[in-house]
Amino acid sequence: MSEKSPQVGIIMGSQSDWPTMKHAAETLEALGISYEKRIVSAHRTPDRLVEYATTARDRGLNIIIAGAGGAAHLPGMAAAMTPLPVFGVPIESKSLKGQDSLLSIVQMPGGVPVGTLAIGKAGAINAALLSGSVLALQDENIAKALDSWRQKQSNAVAIEPVDIL
Ligand code: RP5
Numbered sequence: 001m002s003e004k005s006p007q008v009g010i011i012m013g014s015q016s017d018w019p020t021m022k023h024a025a026e027t028l029e030a031l032g033i034s035y036e037k038r039i040v041s042a043h044r045t046p047d048r049l050v051e052y053a054t055t056a057r058d059r060g061l062n063i064i065i066a067g068a069g070g071a072a073h074l075p076g077m078a079a080a081m082t083p084l085p086v087f088g089v090p091i092e093s094k095s096l097k098g099q100d101s102l103l104s105i106v107q108m109p110g111g112v113p114v115g116t117l118a119i120g121k122a123g124a125i126n127a128a129l130l131s132g133s134v135l136a137l138q139d140e141n142i143a144k145a146l147d148s149w150r151q152k153q154s155n156a157v158a159i160e161p162v163d164i165l
Contacts, residue, residue, distance in 0.1 A: 004034035008131050009061045011040040011052065011078065013068040017091050021067045027128035027129065030146040033135060042073040049074070053081035065127045066114075069093045075114045079092040085115065085134060087127040092120040097144060100165050131157075 002033030006121060012021045021037070028035045038048050056078075064084055066075035069091030079086040090101035098119035099104055106116040115130065131144070136143035 001042040004150045006036040008035040010037045024128040031132045054077045069101045072101040088114040089123040090119045
C-alpha cells in the first residue's frame with residue numbers, strides 16, 4: 001500500500017522473517033490499513049533501528065509491529081526509542097521453536113511495554129488485528145472492516161465436523 005502514508009510500520013530482523021511477517025501485512029491489507037515493511041536488525045543494522053524508531057512518530061506512523069527470532073531484541077529496542085505502541089511477534093526459530101524469541105520479547109522490564117503476540121503466523125495475524133482494533137477507535141472505516149473480517153471468520157466455521165480423507 002503506497003498511496004496513503006503508512007499507519008503501521010512492520011519491521012523484522014531479517015529477510016528470513018518475512019514468510020511469517022507477510023501474514024501481518026496481508027491482514028492489514030484486508031482491513032484497509034496502510035503500512036510499510038522494512039528489514040531492521042537490532043544486531044546487524046543498529047543505526048537503521050535508531051533512525052527508524054526515533055523518527056517513526058514524526059513520520060506519521062501510529063503503531064509498530066516488530067517481528068524477530070532468537071535473541072529477539074528488536075521489539076524491545078524499538079519500544080525503548082518510540083512512544084508508539086509496539087507489538088512484538090516472536091518468530092519460530094529453528095533451534096528452540098520460537099521459545100527463545102517469545103521469552104526475549106515478552107519479558108520486558110516494567111516501564112517499557114511490548115505487546116507480545118503468539119509465536120509465528122498466529123502472532124503475525126493477531127498483531128495486525130490488534131493494530132486494527134487500536135486504529136478502529138478513531139477510524140470508522142477500519143472499525144467496519146474489522147467487524148466484517150470477524151463476521152467472515154465466524155461464517156467460515158462449519159456447524160458439523162466432517163471426515164477429511
Ligand atoms: C533475528 O535472527 C532475526 O529476526 C531472525 O529471526 C533470526 C535469524 O536471522 P537470519 O540468520 O536468518 O538472518 O535477528
